[in-house]
Structures are given as structure tokens and as C-alpha cells.
Amino acid sequence: xxxxxxxxxxxxxxxxxxxxxxxxxxxxxxxxxxxxxxxxxxxxxxxxxxxxxxxxxxxxxxxxxxxxxxxxxxxxxxxxxxxxxxxxxxxxxxxxxxxxxxxxxxxxxxxxxxxxxxxxxxxxxxxxxxxxxxxxxxxxxxxxxxxxxxxxxxxxxxxxxxxxxxxxxxxxxxxxxxxxxxxxxxxxxxxxxxxxxxxxxxxxxxxxxxxxxxxxxxxxxxxxxxxxxxxxxxxxxxxxxxxxxxxxxxxxxxxxxxxxxxx
Amino acid sequence: xxxxxxxxxxxxxxxxxxxxxxxxxxxxxxxxxxxxxxxxxxxxxxxxxxxxxxxxxxxxxxxxxxxxxxxxxxxxxxxxxxxxxxxxxxxxxxxxxxxxxxxxxxxxxxxxxxxxxxxxxxxxxxxxxxxxxxxxxxxxxxxxxxxxxxxxxxxxxxxxxxxxxxxxxxxxxxxxxxxxxxxxxxxxxxxxxxxxxxxxxxxxxxxxxxxxxxxxxxxxxxxxxxxxxxxxxxxxxxxxxxxxxxxxxxxxxxxxxxxxxxxxx
Numbered sequence: 001x002x003x004x005x006x007x008x009x010x011x012x013x014x015x016x017x018x019x020x021x022x023x024x025x026x027x028x029x030x031x032x033x034x035x036x037x038x039x040x041x042x043x044x045x046x047x048x049x050x051x052x053x054x055x056x057x058x059x060x061x062x063x064x065x066x067x068x069x070x071x072x073x074x075x076x077x078x079x080x081x082x083x084x085x086x087x088x089x090x091x092x093x094x095x096x097x098x099x100x101x102x103x104x105x106x107x108x109x110x111x112x113x114x115x116x117x118x119x120x121x122x123x124x125x126x127x128x129x130x131x132x133x134x135x136x137x138x139x140x141x142x143x144x145x146x147x148x149x150x151x152x153x154x155x156x157x158x159x160x161x162x163x164x165x166x167x168x169x170x171x172x173x174x175x176x177x178x179x180x181x182x183x184x185x186x187x188x189x190x191x192x193x194x195x196x197x198x199x200x201x202x203x204x205x206x207x208x209x210x211x212x213x214x215x216x217x218x219x220x221x222x223x224x225x226x227x228x229x230x231x232x233x234x235x236x237x238x239x240x241x242x243x244x245x246x247x248x249x250x251x252x253x254x255x256x257x258x259x260x261x262x263x
Numbered sequence: 264x265x266x267x268x269x270x271x272x273x274x275x276x277x278x279x280x281x282x283x284x285x286x287x288x289x290x291x292x293x294x295x296x297x298x299x300x301x302x303x304x305x306x307x308x309x310x311x312x313x314x315x316x317x318x319x320x321x322x323x324x325x326x327x328x329x330x331x332x333x334x335x336x337x338x339x340x341x342x343x344x345x346x347x348x349x350x351x352x353x354x355x356x357x358x359x360x361x362x363x364x365x366x367x368x369x370x371x372x373x374x375x376x377x378x379x380x381x382x383x384x385x386x387x388x389x390x391x392x393x394x395x396x397x398x399x400x401x402x403x404x405x406x407x408x409x410x411x412x413x414x415x416x417x418x419x420x421x422x423x424x425x426x427x428x429x430x431x432x433x434x435x436x437x438x439x440x441x442x443x444x445x446x447x448x449x450x451x452x453x454x455x456x457x458x459x460x461x462x463x464x465x466x467x468x469x470x471x472x473x474x475x476x477x478x479x480x481x482x483x484x485x486x487x488x489x490x491x492x493x494x495x496x497x498x499x500x501x502x503x504x505x506x507x508x509x510x511x512x513x514x515x516x517x518x519x520x521x522x523x524x525x526x527x528x
Contacts, residue, residue, distance in 0.1 A: 158493050158495065259506065
């Protein structure tokens with residue numbers, strides 16, 4: 001799966017990028033939410049968009065709108081929507097999704113995110129924080145999207161839940177060929193869990209790089225106001241101030257080993 | 264130091280089994296634990312939203328013994344997960360309504376309004392719809408409204424959970440200021456140990472028990488227990504603790520520059 005955005009212009013944004021299902025893509029910077037909105041294609045921007053070799057034309061824009069799904073952070077507040085099933089049914093109607101066996105699709109969506117299909121009749125108010133996030137993703141899967149966009153999905157989650165959610169993303173990427181885009185201003189999360197990052201600033205993609213390569217450009221990122229992961233900063237300080245020859249590592253145990261070798 | 268709240272042999276469903284602890288007045292207490300360990304439920308119980316009997320004493324009296332639920336006047340509670348909604352269409356109207364419930368003269372009302380706007384940094388948001396602003400502004404507004412009633416104890420459920428790192432810091436500073444000014448006690452839950460480090464006293468809850476309690480720094484050093492229940496140690500603490508095991512450093516160091524200086528003298 002691949003989506004090419006070529007010379008896109010929308011709401012003062014200007015950029016080109018290619019997003020593929022090979023990466024977990026992070027988006028960061030003060031205006032990352034805006035870029036997520038543009039990627040969502042709610043409005044058809046100027047420029048060329050090619051989704052899996054087919055160019056997006058205004059006439060079939062709404063069809064593509066279903067293929068790109070933005071995971072909501074809050075449930076719709078509608079009085080008669082209580083259970084997960086009701087919320088799912090509502091989304092199916094809202095987007096006019098053509099689904100033969102609705103109940104099966106709903107149960108399958110829950111299964112993909114690692115939830116039991118018996119949850120379908122649970123009231124959403126009884127869900128825990130991490131269950132809510134998974135249900136929101138399950139709802140977004142109903143339209144069978146090619147790209148799933150998430151805004152700060154890890155907020156409020158502890159390490160264990162973060163890792164579990166990350167496993168869901170990797171499964172969607174590897175088994176279902178989805179493109180996963182995660183917006184967040186938490187550099188530690190991006191550094192540890194994404195493989196590619198779009199650093200955005202002044203309505204442009206300022207830097208697009210493989211996560212590790214991107215974050216190793218410490219001076220450049222600092223100068224431009226981006227936050228850096230603590231583990232990168234520590235290694236940077238050791239290299240810069242003490243001229244120690246240690247490498248950047250994602251896993252703290254590797255950092256410790258490297259430090260131990262060099263004291 | 265007087266005892267403000269005491270919990271004795273609290274058991275609730277399959278979440279808590281016989282837990283006890285006391286909270287002294289003027290303290291900033293945090294309760295941490297992994298997702299789904301019952302933090303929110305505990306806040307609901309402590310604040311009386313979920314009634315229990317013979318377990319929660321406020322100022323020496325069981326909650327259920329207060330006539331007409333008068334304990335509510337001593338306590339304030341914020342649970343963002345419940346999606347609190349505001350009735351007015353601007354923050355200015357919303358605040359002024361709350362102020363009018365507690366202040367009498369016009370002068371007092373004006374003065375209070377000005378002070379709140381300044382202290383809670385709401386200047387830019389006065390004309391905004393409180394239901395449409397960011398989580399951070401909503402929580403500050405709720406906090407300002409709760410503080411008008413001059414409670415002696417505030418129960419805050421994971422109010423930093425949805426905030427950005429910078430906002431978390433500002434929130435903690437704000438709470439510290441409020442505490443210094445009014446000597447209020449704060450009981451707050453969080454699953455972020457970086458936030459928990461800022462407390463006076465920390466409880467770690469999981470598996471129906473209080474697993475650990477004490478000064479936050481001494482608790483957060485216990486990486487084995489915390490990692491096992493799924494909490495992430497702040498990087499500098501994790502690094503310190505692990506380097507200490509290798510005898511590279513001898514204590515926990517939170518400052519990165521000092522840490523680098525200690526390792527490579």
C-alpha cells in the first residue's frame with residue numbers, strides 16, 4: 001500500500017510526501033494536527049494524490065474519504081448511542097458503508113484490535129481508557145481503510161498498554177497492509193515506536209526521515225524548536241561534551257552497556 | 264499536622280482488598296498504578312461518589328454520618344473522564360456565574376474574576392466557549408470553579424493524562440501555588456511517574472493492594488516492581504538505577520548534565 005501526495009496545497013500547507021505501509025509513520029511539531037486533517041482528505045486539496053497507483057479525482061473523492069480513516073479520540077455524544085454495537089451501527093449508516101454481514105464485520109474489527117467480540121454489547125462508559133482507544137480503532141476499521149490516522153493515541157496509557165497498542169498497529173501494518181500515521185509531540189514515543197517521522201513546522205514538512213536518522217540530527221532539531229527524546233539527548237551530551245564514542249540506542253539497556261564500556 | 268482523611272480496611276468489588284491509609288492536611292498526595300488498577304474508582308470512593316460504609320473518614324467522621332451530605336462542602340472533585348459540560352457559552356460567563364455564587368459585593372466579584380484569569384492564565388480564552396477549548400483549559404477552568412468553594416481537599420483523577428508535557432508542568436506548578444496559598448490537600452491519580460515525582464507522598468496501587476508507599480523518589484527507584492506492573496520509569500531515574508547496579512554512579516541523578524559529569528569526570 002502506498003499513497004503519494006504530490007505538490008499538495010491546502011489551507012496554506014504545501015508539501016509532497018509518499019506514505020507507505022512499510023513504516024509506522026510519526027508526525028510531530030506544533031501544527032501536526034493540521035497536517036493530519038489535510039492527510040484525512042476531508043477537503044480535496046490542490047495537487048496530485050495517487051492511492052495505490054490510482055489517481056484521486058474529485059468525482060470519486062468521497063469513495064477515498066472512506067479509505068482514509070481518522071480515529072476519533074472521543075465517542076460521539078448522542079443520547080441513544082450507548083453500546084459499542086450502537087456506535088458501530090451509527091458509523092456504518094453515517095458513511096453509507098456497504099457491508100453484507102454487519103455483525104460479523106463488527107466482531108472482526110474488535111478481534112483485530114485484540115478485544116473480545118462479546119464486548120459488542122458493553123456500554124462505552126464502562127470501558128477503561130485503553131479499551132476505549134482500541135474500540136475507536138475498531139470503529140475506524142469498519143470502512144476497511146487503507147490509511148489509519150491517529151492523534152496522540154498513547155496519551156494517558158501506561159507502558160504496558162502503550163506496547164499492546166503498538167502491537168495492534170504493527171499487526172494492522174504487517175497483516176492487513178494498512179498505512180499507520182501517528183501524530184504526537186511526545187518524542188520518546190516517536191523514537192521508540194515509529195520507523196519514520198515527519199517533522200512539521202510553518203505549514204511545511206520540515207524534515208522527513210527514518211526515525212533514528214532524523215533524531216540524531218540533534219543540533220538541527222533543537223535549533224528549530226523540536227523536542228528530543230531523553231535517551232537521544234543523554235547520548236548527545238556524552239558525545240558532544242565528553243567526546244565519548246558511544247552510539248545512539250533505542251533500548252536503555254543498550255545505552256547502559258555502551259556507557260559501561262566507555263567509563 | 265492534622266489528619267484530614269483516613270481510609271480503614273477498604274474493600275470494594277474485586278478492585279481493593281482491605282486497604283488502609285491516612286492523608287494529612289496540606290499535603291500533595293498522588294496515587295499511581297497501571298491502567299485498569301482502579302485509580303478512578305478509588306477517587307470516586309474517596310470523594311464519596313461511590314458510597315461505602317465504615318471506611319472513609321473525613322475530619323474524624325465517616326462520610327455517611329455527615330448530615331445532608333455536608334462533607335461535600337469540604338471537598339472538590341474533578342474527573343475529566345466523565346466529560347463535564349459547561350452551561351455557558353463563554354468562559355467569562357461561566358466563571359462569573361460561579362463567582363456570583365460565592366462572592367457578595369460587585370467589587371469582590373470583579374476582583375475575584377481578575378485574579379482567576381491571571382492566576383490560571385485564561386486571558387486569551389475569556390470569550391471562548393468552554394466546551395470547545397483544549398482539555399488543559401477545561402481542567403484549569405474546572406479547577407478555578409472548584410477552588411471558589413474553598414474546599415479543604417481536592418480529588419483529581421488523572422487530570423494530567425490528556426495533557427502535553429509542557430502543560431503537565433504548568434498544571435503541577437499551578438496546583439503547588441494553590442496549595443501554598445490555601446493549605447489545601449490534594450489527592451491526585453496519575454499513571455505517569457514523571458508527574459508522580461512531583462508529589463509529597465506517593466502510593467502505588469495494583470492487584471487490589473497498596474504495593475508501595477513513601478517519598479516519591481524512594482518509590483520510583485524500585486524499578487523491578489514498577490516495570491513488572493507496567494509503569495515506565497522516567498528516563499533519568501531508569502538510567503540512574505541501572506548505572507548504580509553497575510557501580511557507575513552511586514545515587515539517583517535527575518539532572519542530565521550533572522549525570523554526564525558524574526560518569527565522565
